[in-house]
Structure formats: C-alpha cells, structure tokens
Amino acid sequence: MAVTTRKPPKTWSLLGEVRRRPSVYEATAAKFNYHFRREPAPFEMDPTAAINQWYLEHREGSPFNVEDWEGFRDPAKLTYSDYVSTQHDRETYLDLLIDHHEAAGSIAKLDKAWVDTLTALLVPLRFPLHVLQMTGLYVAQMAPSAFIINCSNFQAADEMRRIQRLAYLTRLLANEHGDTIAATDTAREPWQSGEAWQPLREVSERMLGVYDWGEAFVLLDLLLKPALDSVVNDSLASLAVANGDEFLALMLSEFQRDTARHQAWATALVQYAVEQDPALVDVIRGWMASWEPLVDAAVAGLADLFEAAAVPLSAADVREAAAQARERVLSAAIQ
Amino acid sequence: MPALPRSEWYDLTRDMNWDLTYVTEDQAFPPALSNSFGVPAEDWWTWDEPYKIAYTEYVHNQAGKDQGLFSVNNVVSRSSIFENLDPGWKAAILAHYGAIAVAEYQASIGEARMARFGRAAAWRNMATYGTLDEMRHGQLQTYFPYQALNKEPRLDWAHKAYHTNEWGIIAARHVFDDMFTANDAVSTAIQLTFTFETGFTNLQFLGMAADAMKVGDLDFGALISSIQTDEARHAQQGEPTLKVLVKAGKTDTAQNLLDKMFWRAWKLFSLLTGLSMDYYTPIEHRTHSFKEFMEEFINKQFIDQFRDFGLEKPWYWDQLLNEMNWVHHAYHLGVYFWRPTVWWNPVAGTGPEERAWLEEKYPGWNDSFGKYWDVMGDNVRAGRPELTLPETFPIVCNSCQIPVCTPAGYAAGYLDSPLPYQLVRDGRKYTFCSEPCQWVFEQTPEQFAGHLSIIDRLLGGIIQPPTIEGALAYMGLSPEECGVDGNDYAWATATASKTA
Numbered sequence: 001m002a003v004t005t006r007k008p009p010k011t012w013s014l015l016g017e018v019r020r021r022p023s024v025y026e027a028t029a030a031k032f033n034y035h036f037r038r039e040p041a042p043f044e045m046d047p048t049a050a051i052n053q054w055y056l057e058h059r060e061g062s063p064f065n066v067e068d069w070e071g072f073r074d075p076a077k078l079t080y081s082d083y084v085s086t087q088h089d090r091e092t093y094l095d096l097l098i099d100h101h102e103a104a105g106s107i108a109k110l111d112k113a114w115v116d117t118l119t120a121l122l123v124p125l126r127f128p129l130h131v132l133q134m135t136g137l138y139v140a141q142m143a144p145s146a147f148i149i150n151c152s153n154f155q156a157a158d159e160m161r162r163i164q165r166l167a168y169l170t171r172l173l174a175n176e177h178g179d180t181i182a183a184t185d186t187a188r189e190p191w192q193s194g195e196a197w198q199p200l201r202e203v204s205e206r207m208l209g210v211y212d213w214g215e216a217f218v219l220l221d222l223l224l225k226p227a228l229d230s231v232v233n234d235s236l237a238s239l240a241v242a243n244g245d246e247f248l249a250l251m252l253s254e255f256q257r258d259t260a261r262h263q264a265w266a267t268a269l270v271q272y273a274v275e276q277d278p279a280l281v282d283v284i285r286g287w288m289a290s291w292e293p294l295v296d297a298a299v300a301g302l303a304d305l306f307e308a309a310a311v312p313l314s315a316a317d318v319r320e321a322a323a324q325a326r327e328r329v330l331s332a333a334i335q
Numbered sequence: 336m337p338a339l340p341r342s343e344w345y346d347l348t349r350d351m352n353w354d355l356t357y358v359t360e361d362q363a364f365p366p367a368l369s370n371s372f373g374v375p376a377e378d379w380w381t382w383d384e385p386y387k388i389a390y391t392e393y394v395h396n397q398a399g400k401d402q403g404l405f406s407v408n409n410v411v412s413r414s415s416i417f418e419n420l421d422p423g424w425k426a427a428i429l430a431h432y433g434a435i436a437v438a439e440y441q442a443s444i445g446e447a448r449m450a451r452f453g454r455a456a457a458w459r460n461m462a463t464y465g466t467l468d469e470m471r472h473g474q475l476q477t478y479f480p481y482q483a484l485n486k487e488p489r490l491d492w493a494h495k496a497y498h499t500n501e502w503g504i505i506a507a508r509h510v511f512d513d514m515f516t517a518n519d520a521v522s523t524a525i526q527l528t529f530t531f532e533t534g535f536t537n538l539q540f541l542g543m544a545a546d547a548m549k550v551g552d553l554d555f556g557a558l559i560s561s562i563q564t565d566e567a568r569h570a571q572q573g574e575p576t577l578k579v580l581v582k583a584g585k586t587d588t589a590q591n592l593l594d595k596m597f598w599r600a601w602k603l604f605s606l607l608t609g610l611s612m613d614y615y616t617p618i619e620h621r622t623h624s625f626k627e628f629m630e631e632f633i634n635k636q637f638i639d640q641f642r643d644f645g646l647e648k649p650w651y652w653d654q655l656l657n658e659m660n661w662v663h664h665a666y667h668l669g670v671y672f673w674r675p676t677v678w679w680n681p682v683a684g685t686g687p688e689e690r691a692w693l694e695e696k697y698p699g700w701n702d703s704f705g706k707y708w709d710v711m712g713d714n715v716r717a718g719r720p721e722l723t724l725p726e727t728f729p730i731v732c733n734s735c736q737i738p739v740c741t742p743a744g745y746a747a748g749y750l751d752s753p754l755p756y757q758l759v760r761d762g763r764k765y766t767f768c769s770e771p772c773q774w775v776f777e778q779t780p781e782q783f784a785g786h787l788s789i790i791d792r793l794l795g796g797i798i799q800p801p802t803i804e805g806a807l808a809y810m811g812l813s814p815e816e817c818g819v820d821g822n823d824y825a826w827a828t829a830t831a832s833k834t835a
Contacts, residue, residue: 008485012494027481027494028474032440034497035516043517044508046785050367051517080471081401088398091391098337130351134451134459137466141447146440153447153466160463161390164348168337171344184350192353205357211365 025077030070032146036060054211059142063283064214066276069145075264083154087161094165094254101247107169108176113310114243115177120190121239121305122248123170123181125232126163127191131204132228133159135220142213151265152217158258162232165251196305199297200228206294218287221266222329223295229259230325231302235318242311263329270333281334288330296323341389349457352380369452370519374583379454381582382575384461386568393464397471404475404561411554412482422682422821424550424620425487427611429679431543432480432493434507434607439562440473441497445515445523449572452520458572465528465569472562479558489816492678499811502676502789503606506736510599513782521576525589526596529573532566534637535600539608540566542628546612549620577644586645593641594649595778598771601655602735609663610670613693614684624696626659651771658769660697661749664704665740671820672711673725673738675807680821683708686829703747715827720820725803730755731788733765734772741768760784 011022014031022030035055041047042055078086101107110118136156143149174182190197203224210216237252273280296319303318355363360376371379388396411417420428443466450462480493496504512518515527540563547556580589605625612625623631634656638648649655667684674681685693685708693700714722729738732755745753756767760780767773776783789806792798798809807817 009488009491011484012481013491014495014498024478024481028477031494031498032437032473032477034437035441043512044505044786045512045517045782048785049517049782051519054367055517080467080474081398081405084394084397084401084467087394091394095337095391102338126348127351127353130456130459133463137447137451137459137463140466141444141451149443150470153443153470156447156450157390157463157467160348160460163351164345164390167347168339168344170347171339175339182344182347184347187347188350188353202357205355205363208355208363209358 023077025079025082026073028079029146029150033144033149036069036144055142058211059144059213062212062214064212064217064273064280065144066273066280068276069148072145072147072269072272074147074151075268076261078150078154080150083157087158090254090257091161094251097247097250097254098168102172106245106247107172110173110177110245111310112177114245115173115181117239117243117305117309118173118245118248119181119186120196120308121236121302122166123173124187124190124194124197126166126170126187128200128204128228129159129163129166129232131208132156132220132225133163135207135216138211139213139217139220142211142216144213148269151262151269155258155262155265158255158262161258162255165255169248169251196301199294199301200299203291203294203298214283215287217266217269218284219291221262222270222284222333223288223291223326224298225259226263226326226329227295227299227322229256229262230322231299231318233259234325235303235306235313235321239306239309239311239313242313243309263332267329267333271335274334284334295326299323341387341392345387345389348460349455351456352377364452364454366519368448368519369454370521371454372521372580372585372588374454374579374585376454378583379458379579382453382455382458382579384457384571384575386571388464388568393467397467400561400564401471404557407557408479408482408554416551416553417483417486420552421550421617422680423615423617423684424547424552426679426681426821427543427615428552428555429487429489429492430503430607430611430615430677431539432476432490433496433678434503435539436476436480436493437473437497438507438511439469439476441469441511441516442527443467443469443473445469445518445527446569448515448518449520449523453524453572454521458524458575461569461572465572468565468569471565475558475562479554489678489680492816495811496678500789500792501678501810501812502731502736502738505789506606507603509736509786510603513599514596521580522592524572524576525580525592527573528570529577529641530593530596531600532570533573533640534597534633535604536563536566536570537632537636539604541632542608542612542622545622546616546620549622550617574644577641577646581645589644590646591778593646594651595775597649598651598655598775599735601658602737602768602772605658605663606666606670606737610667610681613663613696614667614689615682618684618689618692621692625663626696629659649771651774654769654771657749658744661703661744661747662740664693664697664700664747665743666737668704668707668743669729669738669740672723673729674819675724675803675817676810676812677818678812678816680818682821683711683824683826685712686826689826699747704743712827715824720824728790728793728803728806730766731790732768732772733786733788733791734767734776734783736788737768739766739768 011018035042037060041052043052133156136152140149140152171182180186207219210219233252233256237249240248299319299322303315306313306318307315446462446465446469450459450466453459453462477493480490484490515523540559544556544560577589609625671681671683711723732739739755741750741755742753744750756773758765758773793801798806
C-alpha cells in the first residue's frame with residue numbers, strides 16, 4: 001500500500017509517482033472500480049455468493065480481458081459535469097428546433113401517407129431503442145474500469161434522450177393526425193407480432209440474455225447499435241428528407257452526434273484491448289460471426305418498411321447503409 | 336420551449352414492456368440480479384414513480400447545479416477556510432470522504448442494475464437518472480478532496496479507502512455491497528432507495544449540511560446539500576417497488592428486506608454519523624444530538640412513511656431504541672482508543688463543556704461513559720498517553736463487522752449481559768454484537784457464511800505478523816496516516832484546569 005508523504009502529494013497515492021498532475025477526468029475515475037480482480041472475491045461477502053460468482057464468471061472470466069484496463073481513456077474524456085453541460089447545450093438546440101417547427105405548423109402539414117409510414121416505422125422504435133439503453137447499462141455495471149463504465153452509462157442516457165424526443169414527436173403526430181398514434185398498442189403490437197419487427201425483437205431479446213461483459217459489448221457496440229443507428233439516424237433521416245419532413249431529418253441528425261461519440265469510445269476500447277493482446281481480434285470476430293446473421297435479419301426486416309413510403313428508399317439501400325456503417329466501426333476498431 | 340408539457344407525452348417513454356418470447360423471463364431477468372419474489376411480469380408494469388422528470392429537464396437542472404457548486408469550490412479552495420476548520424470537524428469530513436466518496440460511485444452500479452434489471456421501463460428510466468446521479472456524487476466527492484489534497488494529505492483516503500482492508504472500510508463494504516453493489520434490482524430498490532436513502536441518507540446529508548454551514552465549511556455544506564437534491568429524487572424508486580410487492584401480497588418479503596437493511600444502516604450510521612454529531616462537531620455548532628436526529632428523522636418521519644405502505648416497525652424496535660442511548664458512545668471510545676487504526680485524527684470531544692452537553696443529552700453519561708474518559712484523562716495528565724493506546728484487538732461482529740461493544744452496554748446498564756451472541760454453523764463459530772445482527776446473518780447465511788472478519792483473518796494467519804503493527808500495515812495505514820488525537824490531548828488538560 002502506498003505511503004502518504006509529508007510533502008504535499010501531487011495526486012492520489014494509488015496513481016503512483018507522476019510527473020504531470022492527472023486531470024480532473026482521470027482523478028475522478030482512475031482505480032474507482034476497486035472490486036475488479038479483488039481477492040478473494042469482488043465483493044465483501046461469502047466468496048461463493050451468487051453475485052460474486054456472477055462477476056467472476058462474466059467479468060473476470062470473460063475472454064475479453066487484458067492485464068490492465070486502467071489505461072483506457074474515453075476519447076471525449078467526459079466527466080459527469082462535462083456530460084451534462086454538453087447535453088444541456090445540445091438539448092437547448094433541440095428545444096429550439098422543436099419551437100421552430102411547432103411555430104411553423106410542420107407536423108400538421110405532413111401528408112397522410114407519410115404519417116402512415118411514421119406510424120409503422122418510427123413509432124415502435126422506442127422498444128428496441130430501450131433495449132439498447134438496457135444493454136448499455138449492463139455493459140457499464142460489468143465493465144472492469146470506471147473509464148469504461150462512464151462511457152457506457154452516458155451512452156445509455158443518450159439512448160433515453162433519443163427515445164424521449166421520439167416520444168414527443170409521436171405525441172405531436174397523434175395530436176394532429178389521430179390519437180391512436182400515441183396508444184401503447186400502436187407501438188407494442190408491431191414490436192410484439194408485426195412481421196417486419198420480429199427479427200429485431202429476436203436479436204434484442206437474445207442480447208438481453210448475453211451476460212459475458214465482452215460479448216455484450218461487442219454485440220451492442222460493434223454490431224447491433226451501429227446497424228440500428230444507421231437505420232434510424234441515417235436511413236430514416238434520408239427517407240424523411242425525400243418525403244418532405246425536414247423536422248424529423250434534423251432531429252435524427254442530432255442523434256447522430258451522440259452516435260459518433262459512442263462509436264468513438266467503442267472503437268477506442270477495442271483498439272486499446274487489441275494493442276494489449278492481439279489475440280483478442282479472434283475473440284471479437286468469433287462473437288461477431290455468431291451474431292451477424294441475426295443482426296442482418298433485423299435490419300432486413302425494417303428495411304422492407306422503407307419501401308412502403310410514398311417516396312420510398314429501397315430495402316437494399318437501407319441494408320447496404322447499415323452494413324457499411326458496421327464496417328466503418330469495425331475497420332476503425334480493428335485496423 | 337416546446338409546447339407540450341411533459342405530462343402529455345412522458346407516458347410514451349414508460350410503456351416499453353412486452354412479453355418476451357425468444358428468451359425466458361429468467362434468461363432476461365436472472366434471479367441473482369433481479370429477484371421477482373414471485374410477482375408476475377405484468378404486475379411489475381404497473382410500477383409508477385411519484386416524481387417524473389424528462390432527460391432535457393435533467394441535463395438543464397444538473398448543468399446549473401454543477402456550475403454553482405464548482406464556483407463555490409473555486410472560491411473556497413483559494414481561501415484559507417479549509418486550514419481554519421476545527422480539528423473535530425476535519426475528523427468528521429475526513430471520515431465522511433473515506434467512507435462515502437467511492438461508495439457513492441459504486442451506488443451507480445446498483446442504480447445501473449435497476450436500470451437494466453428493474454422490471455418495468457418506467458423504473459429503468461428512473462434508475463438511469465439515478466445511475467448518472469451516483470456517478471456525479473462519486474466524482475464530486477473525490478474532486479473536492481482532490482483539490483484540497485495539498486492542504487491535507489489524509490484526503491488521499493477519499494480515493495484509496497476502498498482499496499484497503501481498514502476495519503471501518505471492511506464494515507462499509509460489507510453493508511454497501513449487500514445493499515447495492517452486489518444486490519439484485521428489486522431488493523436494491525427496497526434496501527438502497529427506500530430504506531437507506533429515504534431514511535438514513537437524510538441523517539448524514541441534511542444533518543451534516545446544517546452543521547457544515549454553522550461551522551463555516553461552505554464547500555462541504557454546498558456539496559452535500561446539492562447531492563441531497565439528487566438523492567431526494569432517485570430515492571423515490573423505493574416507494575413504487577414497495578407498492579407492487581405489497582399489492583401482490585408480498586408484504587412479508589418487503590418487511591424482511593426493510594428490517595434487514597434498516598438494522599445494517601443503523602449500525603454503520605451510529606459509527607459514522609453518531610461520532611460526527613456528538614463528538615466531532617464543535618459544540619457551539621451542534622444543532623441536535625445524534626439521538627435527537629434519529630428520533631426526528633427516522634423514528635418519526637420515516638416510520639410514518641413505511642406505515643403508510645402497510646409495513647410495520649422492525650421487530651427489534653426496542654433494541655434499536657436501547658442502542659440509541661449508548662452504542663455510539665461505545666464506538667467513540669473504541670475509535671478513540673484504537674485511533675491508530677483510522678485514517679482521520681479523532682478528537683475526544685470530552686472537555687468540560689462537552690461533557691456537560693453529553694450529560695444533558697444522554698442523562699447518566701458521566702457515570703457510564705465519562706468514567707472511562709476520567710481514566711484516560713488521568714493517564715494523559717500523568718504524562719502517560721501511551722496508556723490510552725491499544726495493545727490488543729477487539730472482537731468484531733460477523734454481521735456488521737464493527738467491534739462488539741456489549742461489555743460497555745452492560746456496564747452502562749443497558750444490557751442484561753456483557754456476552755456477545757454466538758452461533759455455531761457447519762463447525763464454525765460466529766460472533767455477533769446483537770440479536771438483530773445475528774438475525775440478519777441467519778436470513779441469508781449463504782451470502783455471509785464464508786466471509787472472514789478482520790479478526791478471523793488475524794486469528795487465521797492471513798494478517799502477518801499478528802501484531803498491532805502487522806494489522807496496521809494490513810489495513811493500509813502508513814505510520815504517518817495512523818490517527819492521532821486531533822487536539823493533541825487539549826481535552827484532558829481542559830478537564831484538569833476545570834477540576835483543579
């Protein structure tokens with residue numbers, strides 16, 4: 001155990017002798033996750049207690065592990081305070097965007113065909129986006145260092161942000177074009193039994209059953225989320241532009257800023273891990289290969305809905321865009 | 336501002352509940368992380384939080400709060416306010432930072448568990464805010480001491496404490512892991528948010544915030560008041576969870592969860608807050624005694640709250656009322672006597688005026704606890720302060736992990752026997768400080784049985800050498816860090832001058 005010296009210390013003793021005083025971002029995260037690889041067990045209870053075993057199996061025992069996770073840094077280096085201050089600004093922007101379109105009566109001007117497309121394609125999205133939120137929070141609670149935990153928690157909060165703004169939009173649509181648009185069943189029925197949505201629901205539910213923290217991270221951040229973010233933030237925005245809905249297109253492109261930040265930390269984490277242990281590439285690729293067919297099917301299911309719009313986007317284009325988005329993340333992560 | 340009020344659209348962010356068909360309920364919500372206690376999935380969907388907030392309101396509010404707080408800290412860190420704080424108050428905030436800062440960050444893991452494994456979308460959203468809140472509290476309560484590290488190297492414990500095996504930290508980890516870091520989502524809602532945050536956090540945060548302002552510690556006062564505003568919001572996850580359990584006929588389950596954690600929280604807070612309020616806070620700045628705080632916040636306000644939900648006082652209520660008279664006085668004696676084993680410098684808080692105050696708040700204190708201080712004072716005045724220091728170890732409770740103080744309770748006339756409680760299970764003997772501590776252990780022995788207390792480790796040869804020095808090293812305390820009398824024994828001479 002480090003010893004406190006009489007001379008004023010530069011930083012926490014556990015960070016050792018440092019030349020440069022660590023930043024606030026580092027000082028409020030480094031070595032916070034004291035229970036990772038703690039002996040005789042992560043938590044101060046019977047080492048054989050179920051939750052100790054859970055962490056030993058799914059965190060310490062994950063194939064996605066390196067000797068030292070403490071060296072990873074979020075490229076955005078966000079503290080909580082930075083995060084809320086950044087999002088405070090971005091939410092102010094969205095508030096203004098909504099103000100503008102509410103004043104312009106944009107929602108009332110949408111034609112019925114486009115409203116039908118939105119009802120089929122946009123309204124149920126809050127269910128799968130909520131699964132992205134849930135899984136982000138699983139990855140966070142299982143991650144081996146606070147630097148990783150923080151990124152995944154912020155990401156999950158961003159998912160909630162997107163859901164809430166889409167819910168607001170859904171309510172606006174309902175007020176102008178029929179109250180049933182905002183009924184729970186209008187979203188839940190397709191999610192629960194609509195043909196287009198079942199492949200996405202399948203991979204989402206199966207993802208909720210993935211407990212190895214590394215596999216959950218890879219499935220969420222390298223596969224399903226890049227694909228779904230492409231469908232929502234990118235293809236749906238294009239579809240909105242084509243159908244004269246500038247409001248939705250601008251709102252979705254705002255969420256792409258969050259997505260860019262999510263992809264930046266996820267790829268940085270993979271780069272960091274692979275640098276420590278090149279053999280992890282095979283671990284990651286193995287997980288990706290086993291999940292890719294389900295993710296592809298999920299995208300394909302939604303892609304068909306794009307063809308039903310008055311000014312359609314071909315399903316092939318939607319699938320291609322999602323595949324490319326995934327490929328971009330993967331190639332940035334594993335060079 | 337967007338035209339629609341939150342109430343018109345917010346429900347659309349709370350209804351993402353559906354029937355799982357590709358995986359089973361247990362596969363998506365495994366009992367180890369989300370114990371349904373047999374309540375059907377759809378019953379959980381009725382979960383309704385009493386206080387709602389949108390993400391946009393959250394970030395607007397929180398950004399403003401942080402901005403205000405950092406301004407205060409910025410001004411205070413350039414002043415000499417910290418250097419001029421009373422030594423007793425410094426002891427209180429050093430103890431607080433070590434025991435609480437990183438633990439609050441761990442509470443973000445407990446919140447994230449509810450945000451993933453809570454059994455309704457509305458609950459998972461509330462817990463998502465809670466996750467962010469607890470990250471905030473962990474970061475703020477390390478940032479503030481980090482800024483003052485050059486003024487007080489012991490503030491290093493705000494960061495390192497949970498990496499050590501210091502005995503108080505073992506006790507804190509033992510209860511906090513049980514409460515949130517290593518608890519399932521449903522139990523966490525009852526035990527962390529309802530029992531602990533609605534009940535006990537008030538004690539430490541509201542009570543100490545009031546004291547901080549009186550002492551002139553603007554930094555600490557602003558910090559913990561700001562934290563408490565978040566706690567008051569996310570603590571409200573407990574009530575709807577409790578309602579679902581009660582409605583499903585699981586009142587006994589809820590009562591059991593509450594009873595276990597209420598006792599555990601009491602033990603930790605009598606150690607942390609009891610000492611801070613009745614001994615460390617300078618007497619002229621004390622608002623109430625610890626017992627008065629307990630009576631007001633816990634025994635009146637909190638009891639009313641859980642009675643409203645059909646729960647009863649825990650079965651051990653009389654024993655709680657009994658301990659409120661004496662147990663933290665015994666802990667204070669122990670912490671002072673074994674002061675090299677803590678990371679702060681305990682003050683005795685037993686000068687003539689303080690003793691008069693203690694006698695007034697706890698009639699009989701002079702005859703019961705005062706007499707030990709008489710002996711220590713005599714030794715100090717005789718130039719033998721080493722006699723006020725330990726050469727042996729206390730016995731530690733296998734439940735709360737705090738030294739067993741039954742002999743002091745017995746000597747003070749509050750217990751019928753000085754003996755601890757003991758239990759033999761699978762050939763191992765366990766020792767407990769009280770009947771409720773043994774009861775807590777026996778509720779879920781699979782969770783506790785294989786755990787070793789610090790004394791088990793000493794006797795089992797894990798701590799080497801098995802001496803005071805060996806134990807201090809095991810606890811992560813360097814010679815410079817071991818606690819010493821915070822007032823350099825001024826209390827003892829103050830007594831002498833008064834009685835001379």
